[in-house]
Amino acid sequence: MVAKKNFKxxxxxxxxxxxxxxxxxxxxxxxxxxxxxxxxFSSVTIECEVIGSSMYPTLNSQxxxxxxxxxxxxxxxxxxxxxIVVVKTDTDNIIKRVVGVAGDKIDxxxxxxxxxxxxxxxxxxxxxxxxxxxxxxxxDERNGMFMTYKRFxxxxxxxxxxxxxxxxxxxxxxxxxxxxxxxxxSLDSSFYGTFDMPKVVGxxxxxxxxxxxxxxxYYYYIINGEFFKTLSKLF
Numbered sequence: 001m002v003a004k005k006n007f008k009x010x011x012x013x014x015x016x017x018x019x020x021x022x023x024x025x026x027x028x029x030x031x032x033x034x035x036x037x038x039x040x041f042s043s044v045t046i047e048c049e050v051i052g053s054s055m056y057p058t059l060n061s062q063x064x065x066x067x068x069x070x071x072x073x074x075x076x077x078x079x080x081x082x083x084i085v086v087v088k089t090d091t092d093n094i095i096k097r098v099v100g101v102a103g104d105k106i107d108x109x110x111x112x113x114x115x116x117x118x119x120x121x122x123x124x125x126x127x128x129x130x131x132x133x134x135x136x137x138x139x140d141e142r143n144g145m146f147m148t149y150k151r152f153x154x155x156x157x158x159x160x161x162x163x164x165x166x167x168x169x170x171x172x173x174x175x176x177x178x179x180x181x182x183x184x185x186s187l188d189s190s191f192y193g194t195f196d197m198p199k200v201v202g203x204x205x206x207x208x209x210x211x212x213x214x215x216x217x218y219y220y221y222i223i224n225g226e227f228f229k230t231l232s233k234l235f
Contacts, residue, residue: 034222041221045071045205048086048095054180054187055084055095056130065210070095074202079176082128086201087178089192093201096188099124100177105168108149108190115145117179130182144183151190159193169194176200205229 050059050068059068072086079085083098099117100106107118117124130144155162155169162169171177175194180186189195206226208217220226 037228038218038222041071041205044075045073046202048072048093050095052185054182054185055097056182058084058097058128058181059095059207060210062210068210069208070204071206071208072202073205076203076205077197077200079200079203084204085176085178086204087176087195088199088201094180094188095204096178096180096186097128098176099126099179100169100171100189100194102171102173102175104171104177105164105166106171106177107168108145108152110149115143115149117145128181130184144186148179148183148186148190151187155190155193162193172196 048070050070053060053063059070062068070084070086079098079101081098081101084095085098086093086095100119105120108115109118109123110116111118111123117126152169156167162172164170169177171194175196177189177194179188179190206217206221208214
């Protein structure tokens, strides 16, 4: 008596089935990585509400809406120019932009009829800052850079140890120099001086704007593959 076979092993899967299996496994792996990244994102960042207008127009640009939210990576201390960071003062935490790192020489100078940031002898074009309503009058207090200049001059008197013989502020090792984008109202390194690493809470990794829902915030974080940036910070 011949035994009947209860199943058949198909050694030759159709090409379409192989492709579907590959895509299915790829999608599953993507979902696992995205889920892991979301867990890590919530573990390595702290959620902070931005109060005030010192970083306008980058943050809190929608004045009629609620405040923007930033997610600060407390483990990422590798700073570069233009990074937005949260730092500690004696009384509060403030959010500003990095414009100077260790070894830089910083000054606020009058150039082309208006006050500008000078770094290592080079005038820096800062297209991201809030512009004054009357830039043709350098000493107008509505001019944000003039207010920064005034605070910077006062800093030279109160913290002369930060400056070299040429009256340039020298950013010390393991320190950063930060300014707010709305220079007219921002109390930043032009007022406090440089911030050393223990005073830096972390770097802003993502911004949730006031007109953005929680769903769209995390949806685009996953769809655009931004979670790979979170993962890369761990290595």
